[in-house]
Amino acid sequence: MYTITAASALAENVYEAWISAPHVSRHAEAGQFLVLRIDETGERIPLTISGVDGDLVRIIFMTVGTTTRKLAALKKGDTILDVVGPLGQPTEVKRYGTCVLVGGGVGIACLPIIAKALKTAGNTVIGIIGARNKDLLILEDEMQSVCDELIITTDDGSYGIKGFAAGPLKEICETRPPDAVWVIGPAIMMKVTSGVTKPFGIRTFVSLNPIMVDGTGMCGSCRVVVGGETRFACVDGPEFDAHEVNFDLLMSRQRFYTDEEKESAAHHTGGCGCGGHH
Amino acid sequence: MSDRPADLRVHDFEEVDSGIPAEEAIAEAARCLQCKKPACVDGCPVGIDIPGFIRCIEDGDFRSAIGIIKESNMLPAVCGRVCPQEVQCEGECILGVKDKPIAIGSLERFLADWERENGIEIPELAEKRSERIAVVGSGPAGLTAAAELARNGFSVTIFEAFHEPGGVLTYGIPEFRLPKEVVQAEISEVKRLGVEIRTNYLVGRSLPVEELLSYDAIILATGAGLPAFMGIPGENQIGVYSANEFLTRVNLLHADAFPHHDTPVKKGRSVVVIGGGNVAMDAARVAKRMGADVTLVYRRRREDMPARLVEAHHAEEEGIRFLCCTNPTRILGEGTVTGVEVVSMDMCELDDSGRPSAKPIPGSEYIIPADVVIEAIGQSPNPLLIRMIEGLVREKKGNLLVDESGKTTVPKIYAAGDVATGAATVILAMGAAKTAADAVCRMLTEE
Ligand SMILES: Cc1cc2nc3c(=O)[nH]c(=O)nc-3n(C[C@H](O)[C@H](O)[C@H](O)COP(=O)(O)OP(=O)(O)OC[C@H]3O[C@@H](n4cnc5c(N)ncnc54)[C@H](O)[C@@H]3O)c2cc1C
Ligand SMILES: Cc1cc2nc3c(=O)[nH]c(=O)nc-3n(C[C@H](O)[C@H](O)[C@H](O)COP(=O)(O)OP(=O)(O)OC[C@H]3O[C@@H](n4cnc5c(N)ncnc54)[C@H](O)[C@@H]3O)c2cc1C
Numbered sequence: 070m071y072t073i074t075a076a077s078a079l080a081e082n083v084y085e086a087w088i089s090a091p092h093v094s095r096h097a098e099a100g101q102f103l104v105l106r107i108d109e110t111g112e113r114i115p116l117t118i119s120g121v122d123g124d125l126v127r128i129i130f131m132t133v134g135t136t137t138r139k140l141a142a143l144k145k146g147d148t149i150l151d152v153v154g155p156l157g158q159p160t161e162v163k164r165y166g167t168c169v170l171v172g173g174g175v176g177i178a179c180l181p182i183i184a185k186a187l188k189t190a191g192n193t194v195i196g197i198i199g200a201r202n203k204d205l206l207i208l209e210d211e212m213q214s215v216c217d218e219l220i221i222t223t224d225d226g227s228y229g230i231k232g233f234a235a236g237p238l239k240e241i242c243e244t245r246p247p248d249a250v251w252v253i254g255p256a257i258m259m260k261v262t263s264g265v266t267k268p269f270g271i272r273t274f275v276s277l278n279p280i281m282v283d284g285t286g287m288c289g290s291c292r293v294v295v296g297g298e299t300r301f302a303c304v305d306g307p308e309f310d311a312h313e314v315n316f317d318l319l320m321s322r323q324r325f326y327t328d329e330e331k332e333s334a335a336h337h338t339g340g341c342g343c344g345g346h347h
Numbered sequence: 348m349s350d351r352p353a354d355l356r357v358h359d360f361e362e363v364d365s366g367i368p369a370e371e372a373i374a375e376a377a378r379c380l381q382c383k384k385p386a387c388v389d390g391c392p393v394g395i396d397i398p399g400f401i402r403c404i405e406d407g408d409f410r411s412a413i414g415i416i417k418e419s420n421m422l423p424a425v426c427g428r429v430c431p432q433e434v435q436c437e438g439e440c441i442l443g444v445k446d447k448p449i450a451i452g453s454l455e456r457f458l459a460d461w462e463r464e465n466g467i468e469i470p471e472l473a474e475k476r477s478e479r480i481a482v483v484g485s486g487p488a489g490l491t492a493a494a495e496l497a498r499n500g501f502s503v504t505i506f507e508a509f510h511e512p513g514g515v516l517t518y519g520i521p522e523f524r525l526p527k528e529v530v531q532a533e534i535s536e537v538k539r540l541g542v543e544i545r546t547n548y549l550v551g552r553s554l555p556v557e558e559l560l561s562y563d564a565i566i567l568a569t570g571a572g573l574p575a576f577m578g579i580p581g582e583n584q585i586g587v588y589s590a591n592e593f594l595t596r597v598n599l600l601h602a603d604a605f606p607h608h609d610t611p612v613k614k615g616r617s618v619v620v621i622g623g624g625n626v627a628m629d630a631a632r633v634a635k636r637m638g639a640d641v642t643l644v645y646r647r648r649r650e651d652m653p654a655r656l657v658e659a660h661h662a663e664e665e666g667i668r669f670l671c672c673t674n675p676t677r678i679l680g681e682g683t684v685t686g687v688e689v690v691s692m693d694m695c696e697l698d699d700s701g702r703p704s705a706k707p708i709p710g711s712e713y714i715i716p717a718d719v720v721i722e723a724i725g726q727s728p729n730p731l732l733i734r735m736i737e738g739l740v741r742e743k744k745g746n747l748l749v750d751e752s753g754k755t756t757v758p759k760i761y762a763a764g765d766v767a768t769g770a771a772t773v774i775l776a777m778g779a780a781k782t783a784a785d786a787v788c789r790m791l792t793e794e
């Protein structure tokens with residue numbers, strides 16, 4: 070059992086929680102994730118480790134279905150039955166020169182820990198964080214504190230530059246090409262945004278989020294195709310060379326359980342008439 | 348054996364074979380010839396004194412009988428149920444030449460179940476010692492090694508990546524063959540010996556290699572969990588599973604009870620399972636129990652299937668269609684599976700395994716409609732931890748290189764079970780674990 074020591078809402082449908090899990094926190098590195106299972110009837114879901122403080126790890130998640138909703142309902146003092154991690158290959162941290170970190174929506178959660186590691190390794194770090202509107206933007210202050218420069222975009226122009234993060238990224242590539250780029254967010258955003266750096270031949274990483282079960286390489290649920298080869302994202306990734314990733318396959322596989330997810334949501338929110346009470 | 352009728356059991360996950368009552372066990376024991384040179388014992392990989400325990404059954408002394416088994420086998424309730432007896436103990440039994448061999452597996456299971464109901468005796472523990480031993484993995488190999496070492500007084504910790512211990516016994520072999528209650532009982536017994544089991548610990552990550560190496564001895568029992576895929580076109584589509592994933596979702600995470608349990612699985616209307624081993628049989632029978640029409644595709648002949656005889660027999664009884672001498676060539680669909688193209692196979696000259704090798708017959712391709720495809724074509728050791736430990740040598744299929752005592756190429760590190768042999772059997776994993784535990788004991792006490 071792992072105790073939640075703090076929980077709060079960061080934006081509409083986006084929540085943050087700190088969990089006491091020393092076996093995860095003590096060895097976690099930038100870019101890694103954990104897998105948790107809330108209770109006996111729960112499923113296993115992967116979430117990025119978005120911060121570490123002593124024995125505590127932080128998760129930041131968007132409520133999109135049954136498990137994230139259950140998670141959002143947990144408060145300080147509540148427990149989570151299972152947490153395993155840190156999982157996946159850490160971010161390839163080294164001295165690149167100038168790095169641009171682009172985050173979209175809840176994908177921003179992954180950035181501060183990577184930014185910090187890259188800073189410590191001697192890089193200049195430029196952050197670009199984007200959201201649909203001002204109210205959905207998360208971690209602005211934290212990113213401000215770990216980046217040398219921070220650019221903000223909103224789709225509707227309610228804050229920062231109006232438009233997608235791809236805009237400022239393209240401009241940077243044209244005017245002062247960086248040495249490495251990370252793009253983390255929804256699959257479609259990663260596909261489009263990482264496409265920007267391709268003509269410039271800039272090394273670009275994305276963090277893939279296929280459906281996972283164990284997170285340890287024993288099921289193959291997380292398989293993705295990178296450079297024409299099938300890889301298991303949980304052990305070979307989650308970060309891969311953006312320009313080699315088959316994003317269409319990723320997006321297709323993310324829809325594996327669309328019907329079941331609807332059924333589960335209905336079951337838990339009372340769509341079945343039981344009020345989620347069985 | 349007393350199997351529940353096939354038409355009943357395909358609707359639930361309760362055990363297929365409900366075991367035999369005491370009178371039947373005694374009657375069966377009375378058939379044993381008590382051979383002077385018992386061939387059955389040669390067939391048992393851990394050399395259980397089979398006539399010895401059978402004589403005790405005949406005398407009605409079940410307590411002594413189970414004691415004899417446990418001298419060589421820590422998990423009799425498991426082995427009695429899942430050992431491929433027909434090629435081991437029972438395959439060698441002299442009575443099998445003319446008549447039916449003694450049902451050794453059933454007798455072993457009977458005793459283990461009897462003991463669980465009548466109280467398990469905890470063996471005496473040796474005096475506590477100061478050495479700490481890490482066992483990685485809690486499958487049959489890890490549990491056996493840990494129990495053996497704990498009995499010898501060592502302080503033993505098992506690290507398990509999953510949230511529940513048991514390895515394949517928990518996530519792979521389904522309830523209807525091996526009730527989880529039985530597995531739990533065996534695990535509690537190991538805990539009662541003082542073994543600590545830390546779940547949610549992926550060694551190499553949650554426990555870094557430097558910390559692992561700080562133990563006085565290490566036993567790697569990480570199994571062969573890495574699933575192989577065929578590498579044919581279309582296999583990354585929605586609806587294609589490795590057997591590992593499919594079985595884990597159901598056995599470990601109870602996807603059969605979705606949406607009451609949150610883990611989903613595609614139940615499928617027409618399921619095609621690829622393979623002919625125990626894993627394929629289990630996947631097929633699980634799919635059947637969730638309501639699908641199931642076809643099993645195997646590239647060699649029926650008699651070449653590596654599955655336990657009784658499992659293949661049970662699968663057929665349950666209405667699973669076997670298509671032998673047939674191999675998939677591609678999986679059809681536009682993102683979601685709609686069918687499997689297969690080709691008929693011609694049996695040719697024998698290969699290294701003594702089975703005929705199979706060659707596709709050109710032009711014999713045809714399509715089987717399917718909405719779920721499960722590949723059960725083999726597993727190899729998960730390289731995650733092995734790659735992190737400097738000096739470990741792996742053989743061709745990724746199996747760890749060990750000597751006859753289970754010693755790896757790195758000092759203090761031993762390995763047992765599927766990680767060293769490749770996917771094998773429960774009893775072989777346990778036998779190897781016992782050998783490795785004995786070697787560790789010698790290493791630490793003779794220093
Ligand atoms: C390495 C990794 C890191 C991730 N980090 C974060 C994070 O930091 N914050 C965050 O909000 N989300 C993160 N995700 C996605 C997160 O796991 C899913 O949003 C979550 O599992 C949804 O579960 P649900 O039951 O609430 O929703 P559901 O209704 O079950 O699913 C909604 C969608 O989420 C995806 N999903 C469902 N189950 C899984 C699963 N087992 N594994 C992966 N994706 C799944 C599917 O695409 C699905 O369509 C990460 C995913 C991966 C692979
Ligand atoms: C579906 C199926 C059916 C089978 N049916 C039969 C049968 O009928 N009869 C028979 O004799 N055999 C059968 N087998 C084979 C048998 O189960 C295996 O040979 C046996 O379980 C091997 O035992 P093991 O302890 O070596 O490994 P496993 O049982 O695989 O256990 C290994 C454990 O190690 C854990 N692990 C791996 N890496 C790490 C790490 N880095 N850190 C922490 N933990 C880790 C895994 O999570 C797992 O729990 C079957 C196998 C399967 C998959």
Ligand code: SF4
Nearest residue numbers: 391426430435436452
């Ligand atoms: S352990 Fe297996 S092979 Fe040995 S006697 Fe028991 S059932 Fe037979």
Ligand code: SF4
Nearest residue numbers: 379380382387440441
């Ligand atoms: S070979 Fe058969 S008959 Fe002979 S001792 Fe063994 S079980 Fe009994």
Ligand code: FES
Nearest residue numbers: 284286288289303
């Ligand atoms: S999640 Fe199972 S192999 Fe990656």
Ligand SMILES: [Mg+2]
Nearest residue numbers: 112134135136
């Ligand atoms: Mg879900």
